[in-house]
Amino acid sequence: MKLFFRQTGDTGPAIVILHGLFGSSDNWLTISKTIAAQGYRVFLLDQRNHGQSPRANDQDYQNMAADLYEFLTDQGLDQAILVGHSMGGKTVMQYAMSFPGTFKKLVVVDIAPKFYPIHHAEIIRGLKAINLLGIKGRNEADAILQAYEPIIPVRQFLLKNLYRNEHGVFDWRINIPVIERELHGIGEELTNPRIVTDPTLFIRGSESPYILDEDIPNIKRIFPNARIETIQGAGHWVQAEKPTEFVELLIGFINS
Numbered sequence: 001m002k003l004f005f006r007q008t009g010d011t012g013p014a015i016v017i018l019h020g021l022f023g024s025s026d027n028w029l030t031i032s033k034t035i036a037a038q039g040y041r042v043f044l045l046d047q048r049n050h051g052q053s054p055r056a057n058d059q060d061y062q063n064m065a066a067d068l069y070e071f072l073t074d075q076g077l078d079q080a081i082l083v084g085h086s087m088g089g090k091t092v093m094q095y096a097m098s099f100p101g102t103f104k105k106l107v108v109v110d111i112a113p114k115f116y117p118i119h120h121a122e123i124i125r126g127l128k129a130i131n132l133l134g135i136k137g138r139n140e141a142d143a144i145l146q147a148y149e150p151i152i153p154v155r156q157f158l159l160k161n162l163y164r165n166e167h168g169v170f171d172w173r174i175n176i177p178v179i180e181r182e183l184h185g186i187g188e189e190l191t192n193p194r195i196v197t198d199p200t201l202f203i204r205g206s207e208s209p210y211i212l213d214e215d216i217p218n219i220k221r222i223f224p225n226a227r228i229e230t231i232q233g234a235g236h237w238v239q240a241e242k243p244t245e246f247v248e249l250l251i252g253f254i255n256s
Contacts, residue, residue, distance in 0.1 A: 001067045002074070004052035006044045009036030013104075013254070014077045016043045018068070020086030020111075021120065021186060022158055022174060024051030031243050038251055043080075045071060047088065049175035056175075059182035061094040061190060068095050069102070078102055081254055085109040085239065086210070087186055093222075096196045106200040106223075107250060110208050110236050112215040113222055116187035122148050123158065124180045130162075132170040138162060141170075157237075192222050200226040201253040203246065205234030227253070 006025050015035060017028050025044035032042040046053035047064055056063070068091060072080060082103050084092035089111035096106050126148025130141045138159055145155050165171040179186075200223045204211040211219075211228070219226055229249050234242040 003071050004046040008032040008042045012039040014041045014080040016080045018084040018088030018091050020088050049178050060185050064091040065095040065098050069099050079104040081105045083107040086111050097192050108202045110204050110210045110238050112211050113190040115189040118183050196223050202228045204230050205238045206230050206232045208236040
């Protein structure tokens with residue numbers, strides 16, 4: 001699958017960034033400029049069924065890793081630094097297991113290679129409750145979604161997927177029916193056909209429940225050369241909540 005992407009910076013080593021569930025390359029635009037200013041080419045990808053990339057009937061990590069491989073091959077990026085947040089973190093982990101020797105370093109943001117129970121079902125119900133033909137604007141959509149998701153920044157993040165199509169009608173940039181069907185698989189534990197010995201950095205937020213201390217032994221088992229760093233005061237969206245600290249950790253790891 002040919003993924004939609006954005007590029008920031010024209011010279012320097014390549015950094016490829018993958019967003020999480022319900023996200024898109026848009027979420028990383030601001031921080032990509034900060035990274036590119038330090039001498040890097042930053043590629044932001046929309047994963048399948050998200051953003052402006054094509055839609056498909058599945059959302060599993062084997063296929064998402066294959067999409068990434070196709071992108072890297074098409075762009076001639078054989079030693080890129082791969083960065084993934086949440087679902088994107090699982091994608092780059094699966095990629096590292098499936099395509100050894102095709103990347104330089106790995107950065108996994110606030111996700112472990114373990115099983116996560118379904119916890120987005122209420123969000124899906126809220127998105128489906130929005131009648132795209134009946135709303136006049138984003139505020140009306142937000143009022144409906146509020147009954148399902150009380151946290152304002154989360155609703156703002158989700159509603160970035162709402163746009164007017166070429167016919168002037170509201171539509172979603174995420175494939176809600178497929179994502180709903182594949183929620184269990186998106187949370188699944190990764191299969192690991194090989195141990196990944198490449199340099200790997202795990203970044204977690206101190207306020208996030210996604211990577212717990214008890215997960216570290218399993219991470220170290222699969223990624224024996226991994227570093228686990230914690231950004232204090234950050235939740236699951238580490239890079240958005242603490243961008244300065246995030247970029248400092250990322251660049252330090254790349255240059256180490």
